Amino acid sequence: MNKFLFSSLLILGVTFSAQAEDWTFFSEKSDSNPNYGVAFIAGSADLDKHDSSGDLFGVEVSLVAPYCQASEHTIRQQVSLSRFHKGEVDMYTLEANPHYLYQLESNTYFGIGPSLGFSVLDGTKDDVALMLGVGASIRKDMTDELFLGAELRNVWATERDVDNVRVIIKVGYYFDELPF
Numbered sequence: 001m002n003k004f005l006f007s008s009l010l011i012l013g014v015t016f017s018a019q020a021e022d023w024t025f026f027s028e029k030s031d032s033n034p035n036y037g038v039a040f041i042a043g044s045a046d047l048d049k050h051d052s053s054g055d056l057f058g059v060e061v062s063l064v065a066p067y068c069q070a071s072e073h074t075i076r077q078q079v080s081l082s083r084f085h086k087g088e089v090d091m092y093t094l095e096a097n098p099h100y101l102y103q104l105e106s107n108t109y110f111g112i113g114p115s116l117g118f119s120v121l122d123g124t125k126d127d128v129a130l131m132l133g134v135g136a137s138i139r140k141d142m143t144d145e146l147f148l149g150a151e152l153r154n155v156w157a158t159e160r161d162v163d164n165v166r167v168i169i170k171v172g173y174y175f176d177e178l179p180f
Helices: 003-019
Strands: 023-025 036-047 052-064 068-070 074-086 089-096 099-105 108-121 128-141 146-157 164-175
Touching (some): 036 074, 036 146, 052 164, 089 128, 099 128, 108 146
Antiparallel strands (some): 036 052, 074 089, 074 099, 089 108, 108 128, 128 146
């Protein structure tokens, strides 16, 4: 599927869903549990211009967004730190990607949303690329604490032709309160 078409459909879906609900922004009175989560992520990234597909791994921290709440669905803010290495490309990426979650079954959620971040390329701080992307995810709560997930994300970069498509799996743990 054309990347532009894929991205447009995801953005259009979020826009129509947002118009159909009542939203609360920056409310002092929040009755939602932040439901903190920490996950190990692993997968593959396919870099467009480098003809290389390589392993990607890292960690993701997430929580139910405290600044924006939808009446019928959940917005889960995810922040990930990942590493990709293949051939001449060595890339460390820090991204924030909120996902608008639709509940499919009692413990299964489908999410879509944008991502914004930056990558340090080749291990030097002089070579930094800004990253903008869009993704779709599925998450299954196995227990009250343990979850599994998968995500497909299309990312565009400002430097070095490191636009990429990622397939990521997640294994994580939920916390009611931060452990520190």
